[in-house]
Amino acid sequence: MGLTRRDFLYGIGGVTSSFVTRKAFGATKSFSPHENSVGVLHDITRCIGCRKCEDACHQVNHLPDPKLSFSDLSVLNTVRRTHSDVYTVVNRFEVNGQSVFVKKQCNHCLEPACASACFVKAFKKEITGPVIYKESLCVGCRYCMIACPFNIPAYEYHNPFSPKVTKCTLCSDRLNQGLLPGCVDICPKEALVFGTRQHLINIARQRIDEHPERYIDHIYGEHEMGGTSWLYISGVKFSDIGMREDLGTISAPALTAGPLSAVPIVVGLWPVLLTGMYAISKRKEKIAEAEKAEAVKKAQRIMQEQMETKIAEVKSKSEKEKEAAIQKAVKQAVAGAEKKFQSEKSEIEEAKS
Numbered sequence: 001m002g003l004t005r006r007d008f009l010y011g012i013g014g015v016t017s018s019f020v021t022r023k024a025f026g027a028t029k030s031f032s033p034h035e036n037s038v039g040v041l042h043d044i045t046r047c048i049g050c051r052k053c054e055d056a057c058h059q060v061n062h063l064p065d066p067k068l069s070f071s072d073l074s075v076l077n078t079v080r081r082t083h084s085d086v087y088t089v090v091n092r093f094e095v096n097g098q099s100v101f102v103k104k105q106c107n108h109c110l111e112p113a114c115a116s117a118c119f120v121k122a123f124k125k126e127i128t129g130p131v132i133y134k135e136s137l138c139v140g141c142r143y144c145m146i147a148c149p150f151n152i153p154a155y156e157y158h159n160p161f162s163p164k165v166t167k168c169t170l171c172s173d174r175l176n177q178g179l180l181p182g183c184v185d186i187c188p189k190e191a192l193v194f195g196t197r198q199h200l201i202n203i204a205r206q207r208i209d210e211h212p213e214r215y216i217d218h219i220y221g222e223h224e225m226g227g228t229s230w231l232y233i234s235g236v237k238f239s240d241i242g243m244r245e246d247l248g249t250i251s252a253p254a255l256t257a258g259p260l261s262a263v264p265i266v267v268g269l270w271p272v273l274l275t276g277m278y279a280i281s282k283r284k285e286k287i288a289e290a291e292k293a294e295a296v297k298k299a300q301r302i303m304q305e306q307m308e309t310k311i312a313e314v315k316s317k318s319e320k321e322k323e324a325a326i327q328k329a330v331k332q333a334v335a336g337a338e339k340k341f342q343s344e345k346s347e348i349e350e351a352k353s
């Protein structure tokens with residue numbers, strides 16, 4: 001369930017009073033991951049595009065089965081993105097006559113734009129690494145989707161009652177149980193390595209230094225958008241395999257911390273709050289519409305039953321009236337015949353006398 005309007009308005013009171021004399025909402029730079037926070041290194045040169053990681057992700061997250069099985073590699077003919085039932089995809093790119101396979105999912109940014117844009121704080125960067133989403137706080141405004149520079153969060157448009165935003169969780173539940181992320185655990189080529197972010201950077205640097213002929217000299221995610229918990233090394237330019245190289249190294253919250261920090265609350269925050277209220281009322285409208293449709297159906301059912309009863313009553317009444325009319329006619333005919341008989345009888349008797 002989302003926040004109720006009352007809870008939300010109550011929240012607005014708290015939020016506005018705490019910000020009104022301070023800065024615009026997006027101006028805070030409040031994420032400071034733990035130095036031992038974890039992540040995953042994707043060595044793109046090792047990936048063979050087998051999609052076993054996609055399969056494992058579906059299993060561990062209990063996602064619905066896709067139309068085509070994970071062993072069907074024809075899906076690699078199209079570049080795909082994550083959506084509400086798919087938290088990770090592997091895409092194939094043809095570069096210099098070679099197939100290059102790249103896994104894509106939430107990068108668990110160190111200072112996430114999604115969390116920065118979310119005014120009810122439904123997204124949170126854990127100090128251990130994962131960026132976590134709390135469905136109970138989400139009002140469905142979808143600012144996170146607009147804010148994410150990697151085009152990751154997806155929305156359950158097919159779910160009319162309690163749609164939520166979905167994305168890779170970095171398998172935080174499994175991590176809490178001491179297990180590896182599902183995709184890392186299954187990868188047959190060790191194209192995915194789990195560890196502390198700093199350790200992963202060291203591994204990546206070592207591989208690049210030892211094999212300059214195999215890798216380009218760039219650890220993607222080390223600095224992009226202030227750094228991410230998922231890191232990538234590759235043998236080809238990242239821009240050739242669908243990864244943005246135009247993002248710069250400044251995080252989203254830091255980007256808005258300068259000039260935006262002087263913007264008054266009424267300009268910076270109210271449009272966001274109003275949109276949130278609009279989102280809540282839209283959700284309510286959706287529920288109201290569904291209830292209305294159900295009420296109309298019920299009314300139609302009752303009307304139908306009433307009509308059928310009425311028709312049966314009219315039918316039975318008309319049959320009774322028809323029968324009464326026949327009986328009356330018969331009675332009249334009998335009476336007429338009797339009268340005629342009596343009159344003829346009198347005439348005969350008169351004639352005899």
Ligand code: SF4
Pocket residue numbers: 046047048049050051052053054090101103186187188189190191192
């Ligand atoms: S399981 Fe490993 S090798 Fe297979 S597609 Fe995923 S990342 Fe690549």
Ligand code: SF4
Pocket residue numbers: 105106107108109112113114115131147148149150151152153167
């Ligand atoms: S990749 Fe997008 S959804 Fe994931 S943490 Fe970064 S901004 Fe948020």
Ligand code: SF4
Pocket residue numbers: 056057058060061087088105167168169170171181182183184
């Ligand atoms: S870390 Fe977990 S949720 Fe994320 S892509 Fe891997 S299996 Fe899926």
